[in-house]
Amino acid sequence: MTASNAVSILNAKDFATSNDVRWCPGCGDYAILNQMRKVCAAIGARRENTVFVSGIGCSSRFPYYMGTYGFHSIHGRAPAVATGVKLANPELDVWVVTGDGDGLSIGGNHLMHVLRRNVNLKILLFNNRIYGLTKGQYSPTSEEGKKTKSSPMGSIDLPLSPLSIAVAAEASFVARTVDVDRDLNRVLTEAANHQGSAFVEIYQDCNVFNHKAFDYATDKDAKLDNLLYLEHGKPMIFGKQRDKGIRLNGSRKPEVVTLGPGVREDDLLFHDESDESMAFLLSRLRHTDGFPEPMGIYYRVKDDCYERLVEQQIATARSARGPGTLEALFDDGNTYEVP
Amino acid sequence: MSTSAKPTHPTRAAVVRFAGDSGDGMQLAGTQFTDTSAVFGNDVATLPDFPAEIRAPAGTVAGVSGFQINFASTDIHTPGDEVDVLIAMNPAAFKAHIEDVRPGGIVVVNEDEFTKINLRKAAYADGYDPLDDERYTQRFKIVRVPITRLNTEELSSTGLGAKDVGRCRNMWALGLIYWLYDRPLDTTIAYLEDYFGKKKKMPQVAEANVKALRAGYYFGETAELFPARFQVPRAKAEKGRYRKITGNEAAAMGLITAAHLADKCLIYCSYPITPASDILHSLSALKHYGVKTFQAEDEIAAVCAAIGVSFTGQLGVTGTSGPGLCLKAEAINLAIMAELPLVVINVQRGGPSTGLPTKTEQSDLLQALYGRNGDSPLVVLAPKSPADCFDICIEAARIAMQHTVPVIVLSDGYLANGAEPWRLPDPQAMEPIRVEHPTDPETYRPYRRSEDLSRPWAIPGTPGLEHRLGGLEKEHLTGNVSYDADNHQRMTWIRKQKVENIAAQVPDLEPIGSPSGDLLIIGWGGTYGSIMTAVERAGEEGKSVGAVHLRHLNPMPGNLGQIIKRYRKVLVPELNTGQLRTLIRSRFLIDARGLNKIQGKPFLVDELMDAINLMLDDRWGDRESLSPTEHHVTAVEPLSMY
Known part of the structure; x- marks a missing residue:
């Protein structure tokens, strides 16, 4: 890196490429791409030190549109490829872009393991609840009864919650946001600043195969009643009038209550980013069950990063045994001389 | 220790096979005999043979574990066709291996184990004892030794439990065979004291094993079982320092050496699988060489991580065996398309499917060459001997990095576990592996070709060379995604020709x-x-x-x-x-x-x-x-x- 490079300030446009962006017009991916470029500029990222790794699917075309290093790998395997990148060079800023099919179906295994290892990667899962690139089959997050080309009588698969999986897989940073939400920028920035595996679910509209799947979360009028913006240390209040909240009832189950006589703020749940049981509970709140869906940072704890621990073991081995030489490698004891 | 009163016959070579239940420690006995013979100066070749089950039902033929060693005063290349001395620790071992003994050969049996129950476990007919069968007693010299009893008596004062005492029987038997072939005990004693005494912190167990070893040895000297002992003199070999090496050990060392020669960090990404796991084990214990090992969640993650390593400019290697190679196929194709270096070590075993996990076979050749979608040429190498795994891994890493191409190394179970003497190479005399990474944004194009058609290996962290790789077809020079018909045809031929060009560096064959x-x-x-x-x-x-x-x-x-x-x-x-x-x-x-x-x-x-x-x-x-x-x-x- 030259001196002039080191001090130059990049703006969002510097993170674009000459490639035409080829998502369908109106796709939610555009909004995420724009915010991502802005965040890269805002956090002072360097193009040469940033790598975007993806698998297969609409979302996985992302690296082609970022003016950084990029690797559009194979279906579901981006977390594994990205792990290799971090093992080889822990100094790089590495982002993984995946979708509900890529990350939760074919690549579910890798997602689980990259999170538990706490490799210092930022993982963005674009959840549009449909298979877009293969033209409209149901995905692991499609709602029960979803009618698609491959489920003409309705899907009989139960959908899963990406965030429940992330919490269960020992992720150290778990968040959710929406493609067109103003909070997207903040959540991406917080993810970028986290040391360790950061998992961000982004509700994303596939306007061709699953349009308006997240209307309840994007409609200006409705969303304040349907979403709960999480703030660490604050009571869980939501609603256009900010008069509704979440509390635990007598059976320790969450319920929606209206603030007023008999229900004070102190009765509500207070968000605690370090409480994984709470994070899991929040990940179970579904719009279809009459709950607001929590947005923002569910869970955030500090933990050692995998690639650093790998380096530490090498350092420990070297301090105990000295840096290995080839002579010592070949001659490890049971050798003999032929005169 | 050669102060025996008995005559010693010099012999050019001998084949000894230890056989017992898979819990009897036959692999350890065989390995020790090999180490001792190698250090003594014999040429050696070995063939371990063990069941796929960790502990198959005790006493059954399915649970028999064997270790064969051929040791000689002349150059040898195989573990030997026929067995000169078989050590059978139980009836099942006798049954499984007796047909491999040459007529007139010696069969040492642990007669204490030839009980009614054990004979039945070995599926011999009721009332039949093969030790009384003239077909065997006339063909072989069967030597009955009450190994279990003598070992127990010897160790009665050690304070160890019956189970631990029983576990020393292999050393007792080894001691006896050491006597028969006039071998020194010091290599094995040093091993036992180091392994049980220092590493496992069980000095009592170390002591008992040494005691059993010596007891077996002295039993040979005093008992009138063998009329004579044999001596296999040192082999004539090129001057130098030697050690015994298995194929998997050699592969691990070859990879570390390649990384040193190329000034790269070796990152070995693997998922445990027989018979390749020992490479992962070896490398995991050699972290002070700067080796990073990654035990992935599955075979696919292992190869994908190795590809991520290559993309980032270090030496990415994955190791596996047949079924794992199937799982890695799609990712290997990614490395072919992205034209990145990658070394895949495939230690072949019996197939198809799970097949015969602990047995050797050469049946993955066509899979390595063709087992992927599309026209997907890559380099395939195969070591010819355990020690050659060292050289072939260096060659594989060199070709992969210099030609930006995946290389599959086809080792096999026989090479992986088999051992031979290896003359230590001189690190100073080894040729460095030159690897270039472009840095000039003016001239860099992701798919610009060098003369031999390899692609420039630009790595993240280099300003101005930001580019995107992937599995989609790429345009010549620019590396942009391209669905153009002529471009695809051109790129397909280029990928093929790039591999064929490597032939120019392959030495001519000499019959x-x-x-x-x-x-x-x-x-x-x-x-x-x-x-x-x-x-x-x-x-x-x-x-x-x-x-x-x-x-x-x-x-x-x-x-x-x-x-x-x-x-x-x-x-x-x-x-x-x-x-x-x-x-x-x-x-x-x-x-x-x-x-x-x-x-x-x-x-x-x-x-x-x-x-x-x-x-x-x-x-x-x-x-x-x-x-x-x-x-x-x-x-x-x-x-x-x-």
Whole structure:
């Protein structure tokens, strides 16, 4: 890196490429791409030190549109490829872009393991609840009864919650946001600043195969009643009038209550980013069950990063045994001389 | 310790096989005998043979674990066809191995274990004891030793429990065989004290094992069991420092060496699988060499992580065995498309599917060459001996990094676990592996070709060279995604030609034996030792037989076609149904015949000699392939095979 490079300030446009962006017009991916470029500029990222790794699917075309290093790998395997990148060079800023099919179906295994290892990667899962690139089959997050080309009588698969999986897989940073939400920028920035595996679910509209799947979360009028913006240390209040909240009832189950006589703020749940049981509970709140869906940072704890621990073991081995030489490698004891 | 009162007969070579239950410690006894013989200065070749189950039902034939060692005062290439001395720790071991002992050979049995119950476990008929069977007692010298009882008596004062005492029986037996072959005990004593005493912190166990070892030794000296002992003198070898090495150890060292020579960090990404896991184990214990090991969640993650490593500019290697190679196929294709270096070590085992996990086979050749979608050329190499795994891994890493191409190394179970002496190379004399990474944004294009058609290996962290790779077809020069018809055709030919260009660096083949004549044997991989021995023997018998051995399967050495023309007939022996033969026939349009053994075991020299003689005497018949049965090859009717 030259001196002039080191001090130059990049703006969002510097993170674009000459490639035409080829998502369908109106796709939610555009909004995420724009915010991502802005965040890269805002956090002072360097193009040469940033790598975007993806698998297969609409979302996985992302690296082609970022003016950084990029690797559009194979279906579901981006977390594994990205792990290799971090093992080889822990100094790089590495982002993984995946979708509900890529990350939760074919690549579910890798997602689980990259999170538990706490490799210092930022993982963005674009959840549009449909298979877009293969033209409209149901995905692991499609709602029960979803009618698609491959489920003409309705899907009989139960959908899963990406965030429940992330919490269960020992992720150290778990968040959710929406493609067109103003909070997207903040959540991406917080993810970028986290040391360790950061998992961000982004509700994303596939306007061709699953349009308006997240209307309840994007409609200006409705969303304040349907979403709960999480703030660490604050009571869980939501609603256009900010008069509704979440509390635990007598059976320790969450319920929606209206603030007023008999229900004070102190009765509500207070968000605690370090409480994984709470994070899991929040990940179970579904719009279809009459709950607001929590947005923002569910869970955030500090933990050692995998690639650093790998380096530490090498350092420990070297301090105990000295840096290995080839002579010592070949001659490890049971050798003999032929005169 | 050679102060015996008994006469000692010098002998050129001997084959000893330890056999017992899989919990009897036969692998340790065999390994120790090998170490001792190597340090003593013999040439050695070994063949461990163990069940896939960690502990198959005790006492059954399925649970028998064996370890064979051939040690000699002359150059040897195989673990030996016939066993001179068999140590059978129980009836099942006797049953499983007795047919491999040469007539007149010695069979030491632990007679305490030949009980009614154990005979039944070995599925011998009620009332039958093979030790009383004249078919055996007349053919072999059966030596009955109450090993269990003598070992227990010896260790009665150690304070160890019965179970721990029982576990020393292998050392007792080893001590006896050390006496029989006049071997020193110090290598094994040092090992026992280090392993049990220091590493496991069980000095009592170390002491008991040493005691058992010595007891077995002295029993040989005092008991009137053997009329004489044998002595296998030191082998003449090139001057230098030596050690014993297995194929998997050699592979691990070769990879570390390659990384040093290229000034790269070796990152070995693998998922445990028999018989490749030992490479992961070896490298995990060598972190002070800067080696990073990544035990991935599955085979696919392992290869993908290795590709991520390559993309980032270090030496990415993954290791596996057959079923794992299937799982890695899609990712290997990604490395082919992205034109990134990648080394894949495939330690072949019996297939298909889970197959025979602990047995050897050469049946992944076509999978390595063709087992992926699309036209997907890559480099395939195969080591010819355990020690050659060292050189082949350096070669694989060099080709992968210098030509930005995946390389598959086809080792096998026999090479991986087999051992031979290895002369330590001189690190100063090794040639560095030159690897270039571009840095100039003005001239850099992701898919600009060098003269040999390799692609520039630009790595993250380099300003101005930001580019995107992936599995989609890329445009020539720019590396942009391209669906253009002409471009795809061009890129497909380039990928193929890039691999073929590597042939220019592959050394020409030099036939062993007759440089021209009646019969050419073409072999590859782990069968080298058997073929070499057979060709030497054929030469001694005045036969016109030559052999070439392929270490480079793709691309092949350039002069193979010319060599083939110098011989009247071609025989391709393989541990599969004829995968190299298929390639040779289609490429050179010749009527190559195959000797194909698919028994999970290496070739016996006798089997190869039979095949050679059938070919030379025009008795082979019309069959494209013959397989050995019961250690012999005959021109059988096709149906008898099924």
